[in-house]
Amino acid sequence: MNxxxxxxxxxxxxxxxxxxxxIGWERESTHxxxxxxxxxxxxxxSCVIMQLGSFNATHIGAEFNVDPSRLGAQVISGIGFLGAGTIMKEGTTIKGLTTAASLWVVACLGLAVGSGAYAISVIGFVSVILTLTIFEHASTFIPFGKYRRFSINLQCHHLNETLQHLNATAKKYHAHILDLELLGLHDDITEISFNFSTKKLHKTLDATTLFNDINQNEQIVSVKMTEY
Incomplete structure (x- = not known):
């Protein structure tokens, strides 16, 4: 190898x-x-595929006078259906995006191996492993921190007073209330759902603590909450 x-x-x-x-850093910083x-x-x-195209053009295309990227293009477009199957939407939350991306990039690496582009395959593999392991924990140390995200559904009597209480709770934890949605109004009870996302890492904040802080307001009838 040169x-x-x-x-x-x-x-x-x-x-x-x-x-x-x-780019992902910027996207994650805006929740x-x-x-x-x-x-x-x-x-x-994407980088692996572009390098693979150059490799194939040099080592395969010139010898057999064929386009070696045609089947690869079909794999790249087809793997999207498999990746889409790993993405789940639960209320206002979305899960499985990283798994979908990993499926897609593994398909790219498989094409590289199949073409004999071993250096591209190995270096791409190492890059993926670094992304999925080291960078998962490194997010704790980057400036915007590692978020705590909670999906919350609650019922309350007076919406305005409840929103004031929620805003005060969010301010306490340097958090944001996102995707607030009015689900229904039954007599004098209003049902809403929203995401509660902390602005920075809170090692002491857990679901129980947040649940108790939110539920202590007398206007709130019930609270359902999950962390994701």
Whole structure:
């Protein structure tokens, strides 16, 4: 293997991971469902495919006078259906995006291995493992912290007073109330749902503590909450 080529492959793959990570960082800082690792995986997979196309054009296309990327293109588009099956929407929350991205990038790596582009495959694999392991825990140390996210459904008597109480609770934990939705109005009871997302890491905040803080208001009839 040409060492200059190996350096180029490494640089391109890590640069793609870095660029994708920066975009994901920005998305996660604004509480979007597709965050740091999801964007990094998609960027790495795309980089692998582009390098694989160049590799095939040099080592396969010239010899057999065929387009080796045609079947690969079908795999890349087809894997989206499998990835979509891993994405679940539960109320206002979305789960499975990183798994969907990992399925897609694994398909890309499989194409690289099948074409004999071993350096691209191995470097891409290492980049994916770093994304899924080290960067999962590294989010604790980055400036915007690691969020605590809760999906909450509650029933209350007076909505305005309840919202004031919720805003005070959010301020207490440096949090945001997102995706507030009015679900129904029955007699004098109003049902709402929303996401409660902390702005930074709160090691002492757990579901029980937050539940007790929210439920102590006399206007609230019932609270259902899950952390995701």
């Amino acid at each position: 060492y200059q080529l190996l350096i180029n492959i490494t640089f391109r793959t890590l640069l793609a991971m870095f660029i994708g990570g920066l 979007r469902p597709a965050g740091l690792r999801t964007h990094m995986l998609v960027a790495v997979g």
